[in-house]
Amino acid sequence: MAPSHALRCCRRALNWLPVLFVNLVIGWSYYAYVVELCVYTIPNNAERISYLVFFHIFLTMFIWSYWKTIWSQPASPSKAFGLPRAEKEMYEREEQAEKQQEVLKKVARGLPVYTRTAGGAVRYCDICQVIKPDRCHHCSTCEMCVLKMDHHCPWVNNCVGFSNYKFFVLFLAFASLYCVVICATVVKYFLKFWTNKLPDTGAKFHILFLFVVAAVFFISISSLLSYHLWLVGKNRTTIEAFRAPFFANGPDKNGFSLGHSRNVAEVFGDQAKYWICPIFSSLGDGQSFVTRLVQIDPEQAKGVLQQNGKSPADRMETADRVHSNNIQHTVDDSKETVDGALKDSVTVEIEP
Numbered sequence: 001m002a003p004s005h006a007l008r009c010c011r012r013a014l015n016w017l018p019v020l021f022v023n024l025v026i027g028w029s030y031y032a033y034v035v036e037l038c039v040y041t042i043p044n045n046a047e048r049i050s051y052l053v054f055f056h057i058f059l060t061m062f063i064w065s066y067w068k069t070i071w072s073q074p075a076s077p078s079k080a081f082g083l084p085r086a087e088k089e090m091y092e093r094e095e096q097a098e099k100q101q102e103v104l105k106k107v108a109r110g111l112p113v114y115t116r117t118a119g120g121a122v123r124y125c126d127i128c129q130v131i132k133p134d135r136c137h138h139c140s141t142c143e144m145c146v147l148k149m150d151h152h153c154p155w156v157n158n159c160v161g162f163s164n165y166k167f168f169v170l171f172l173a174f175a176s177l178y179c180v181v182i183c184a185t186v187v188k189y190f191l192k193f194w195t196n197k198l199p200d201t202g203a204k205f206h207i208l209f210l211f212v213v214a215a216v217f218f219i220s221i222s223s224l225l226s227y228h229l230w231l232v233g234k235n236r237t238t239i240e241a242f243r244a245p246f247f248a249n250g251p252d253k254n255g256f257s258l259g260h261s262r263n264v265a266e267v268f269g270d271q272a273k274y275w276i277c278p279i280f281s282s283l284g285d286g287q288s289f290v291t292r293l294v295q296i297d298p299e300q301a302k303g304v305l306q307q308n309g310k311s312p313a314d315r316m317e318t319a320d321r322v323h324s325n326n327i328q329h330t331v332d333d334s335k336e337t338v339d340g341a342l343k344d345s346v347t348v349e350i351e352p
Contacts, residue, residue, distance in 0.1 A: 015141070016157055018154045018155050018157065019157050022066075025213070025217075026059075029182065029213070029214070030059070032207065032210045033055060033182060033210060034052065034055070036202070036203040036206040036207060036210075037186060037203065037207055037210070038051055038052055040201070040203045041189055041203050042189075051185050055185070058174060058177050058178045059178060061170075061174040061177075061278070062171070062175050062177075064278045065167050065171040065173075065174050066156070066171045066174075066175070069153075069160070069164050069167040069171050070156045070158055072158070072163045072164035074139070074142055074144065074146040074149075074158065074159040074161050074163055074164070075146065075147040075148075075162050075163040075286050076128070076145050076146065076147065077130045077132070077136060077147065077287060078287065080111065080287075081130040081131045081133055081287070082129060082130050083104075083107055083129065083130075084107070087103050087106065087107050088129070090103050091103045091104070097121075101121050101122060104122035105122055108122045111133075112133075112287070112288035113131060113132075113133060113134060114134055114247055114291060115134045115246055115247060116247070116248070118246055125138050130145060132145060133147060133287040133288065134256075134287075134291075135149070135237060135240070135289060136149065137149040139152050139159045141159070142159045146161040147161055147162040148162035148237060148289075149239060150231075150237040150238045151237075151238045151239065153168070156168070156171075162284075162286030163280070163286070165267060166267050166268055166269075166278075166282055168228070169229070169232065169267070170276070171278075172224055172228060175217070175221050179217050179218035180218060182210060182211070182214040183211060183215055186207060186210055187211060190207060190208060193208060194208070232264055232267050232268075233260050233263055233264065234254070234257055235256045235257045235258060235262075235266060236253065236257075247291070254292065255291050256289055257292065258290055258292070265283060266283050267282055268281060269281030
């Protein structure tokens with residue numbers, strides 16, 4: 001037990017090395033830009049002040065969104081998705097997978113859960129002992145089930161999911177803008193040092209490398225940002241982009257897509273004034289999602305979760321400020337419009 005605990009502690013400490021590296025690069029870039037460029041190299045006070053103002057604005061937003069991504073606790077399923085005591089004992093007694101699935105299907109019938117495994121089984125985590133909500137996955141690094149898990153990012157040493165996906169996208173956006181500001185303001189002095197039009201001082205090394213590092217980071221970060229903006233527009237996670245979620249009617253990579261505007265609102269919120277701020281404004285509770293094939297009744301699904309053991313203490317602090325995207329369990333043959341497209345709205349009933 002002792003060696004295992006020691007190894008776990010060492011692994012957790014090593015996981016912070018990428019974060020330490022990023023912060024060291026940021027610290028060096030701050031020194032190189034503010035001291036070596038603005039203080040020692042730029043002779044014009046007006047130019048120096050304007051550079052410093054823009055630099056600190058984007059640096060502040062970059063650091064804010066970065067640390068919000070790091071320190072936001074990944075959201076996990078509530079008690080409503082755990083097996084009741086009787087069903088849990090029955091599940092543990094059964095040795096056949098078919099019998100265990102019967103128990104899980106009985107419990108899942110009362111939950112807003114519509115995705116299945118590739119084999120059609122109810123998704124259950126034996127480690128966390130919960131029925132996995134739609135889009136929830138177990139992270140072996142964080143050792144927990146994470147709601148709307150996108151991926152585990154070593155550069156933030158945290159799982160990117162429902163609780164911090166907006167912060168992660170903003171972190172990429174402001175990191176790209178931070179690099180753009182550096183490249184745009186340093187390029188003139190980079191060329192002067194490169195062509196020996198300025199004195200060969202200690203600032204030369206910092207400014208040359210500052211431009212190169214900012215350009216390299218911009219190329220890599222902007223490509224990653226473009227990919228995640230595409231995912232936001234499609235309402236997919238990285239996991240879903242590689243493996244389409246399975247519904248009762250089979251895999252559907254667009255199963256959670258509700259049109260571009262609603263897809264964006266699900267991540268950034270329905271109030272545009274909060275979109276660029278690293279504050280939580282995503283819609284929903286992370287445990288149930290609107291799909292293209294299921295009609296939504298938020299109040300009914302909220303009642304279902306409460307009846308299954310979800311207490312107010314289990315909800316996220318932001319639950320009162322966001323909409324509850326949940327599932328209705330009755331058939332609806334009416335028509336509804338999603339972003340101008342008319343479609344049939346039906347509910348998939350889960351059979352035991």
